[in-house]
Amino acid sequence: LSRQDPRALILAPTRELAKQVFIEAKTLCSGLNLSCSLIVGGENYNDQVKALRRNPHVIVGTAGRIADHLSDKSMFLNGLELLIFDEADRMLDLGFAPQLSMINGFANHRKRQTMMFSATLDNVELNHMTTKLTRSAVRVSVGDATAEHGDIEQACFFADNIEHKDNLLRHELSHRTFNQAIVFTATREDTDRLTALLNQDNLEAISLRGDLPQNKRAAIMSEFTRGQYSILVTTDLASRGLDLSKVGLVVNFDLPKNADEYIHRIGRTGRAGQKGEAFSLVGPRDWKSFEALKSHLQYALACDNHSELPARFSGFKVNKPSADKAKKSKNNRSSDGQSTHQKIKKRVDTMEGKDIGMAPIKRRPRAIESDDNDDE
Incomplete structure (x- = not known):
């Protein structure tokens, strides 16, 4: 093997998760006389080229930036011994399938070992990618992600509209006891709006958006991890892999469209044997997601009215056909199951010819004159 090529490459879906993995990997490498580098987007490209020229043994990065360095030939993976995909399903959700295939092609050593980690393995696209990237x-399955988490107490409350959700959020965060909390929203605009709303109640909130520069995002996560803020309001950017040991409460201001994302969100609490709480606000726009979530989970998840701030909305009921309509529909069916009102189509004989238009006028045949008289 070429000693100039990295020995191990660890890929993560987001820069925040990659940075957290890098911190742990660097700690392990320090005792093994191995060097480790972080290669993610949003950082200075030329500085990364210089770091790669020092031939690190272990690289932690994101798929997009790793693919850029491979294209520019500032990085080579011919001698790679270990390729690790962390949160593989999330990388596919973010659209990194082409980059993952590209990285797999460059890491072409015959003895390469591949590891793929994911909280959910029952995914068609993930199974297809697994077949393509591994041999x-x-x-290996450790527990079932859809089974009930014994260390997380879950609850759901009905909400009429956004204003009602705001009031429920402020009430719960003001009356619950927790060290730190994460509030998940569906839009970037709500992260800033809810942060300002919670800060009016002196709840020490900070927002994290995906469109912020990398240095700003890193600074926000650093401040929250150090405990300078009690509440982090964010999108699904912080739902994967981040190990925030002080988080004791997770709030779904909006339910995610994907049921698996709910599992990742509430998984930010109740980690390493600690107890945690999670509650979700279910409005009319969340009802479809809530129904899908209930059918996805292997345990009952009920939605109740809040004792202090009850809602008029209590879910949409499935409209079943009435008995009269069902009886009428049954009477309209014949014994063989076909409707009596339905006309039976006559099969067209395409080989049959038919005269169309007006018949031609029949004329008397003209008499033929004989030439015998001329001979006489």
Whole structure:
């Protein structure tokens, strides 16, 4: 193997998760006389080229920036021994499938070992990618993600509209006891709006948006991790992999469209044997997601009215056909199951010819004159 090529490459879906993995990997490498580098987007490209020229043994990065360095030939993976995909399903959700295939092609050593980690393995796209990136893979399952988490107490409250959700959020965060909390929203605009709303109640909130520069995002996560803020309001940017040990409460201001994302969100609390709480606000726009979530989970998840701030909305009921309509529909059916009002289509004989238009006028045949008289 070429000693100038990295020995291990760890890919993460987001820069925040990659940075957290890098911190742990660097700690492990320091005791093994191995060097480790972080290669993610949003950082200075030329500085990363210089770091790669120092031939690190272990690289932690994001798929997009790693693919850029491979294209520019500032990085080579011919001698790579270990390729690790962390939160593989999330990388596919973010559209990194082409980059993952590209990285797999560059890491072409015959003895390369591939590891793929994901909280949810029952995914068609993920299974297809697993077949493409691995050979004779062994599947190891530790527990079931859809089973009930014994260390997380979950609750759901009905909400009429956004204003009602705001009031429920402020009430719960003001009356619950927690060290730190994460509030998940569906839009970037709501992250700033809710942060300002919570700060009016002196709840020490800070927002994290995906469109912020990398240095700003890193600074926000650093401040929240150090405990300078009690509440982090964010989108699904912070739902994966981040190990925030002080988080004791997770709030779904909006339910995610994907049921698996709910599992990742509430998984930010109740980690390493600690107890945690999670509650969700379910409005008319969230009802479809709530129904999908209930069918996805292996345990009952009920939605109740809040004792202090009850809602008029209590879910949409499925309209079943009335008995009269069902009886009428049954009477309109014949014994063989076909409707009596339905006309039976006559099969067209395409080989049959038919005269169309007006018949031609028949004329008397003209008499033929004989030439015998001329001979006489």
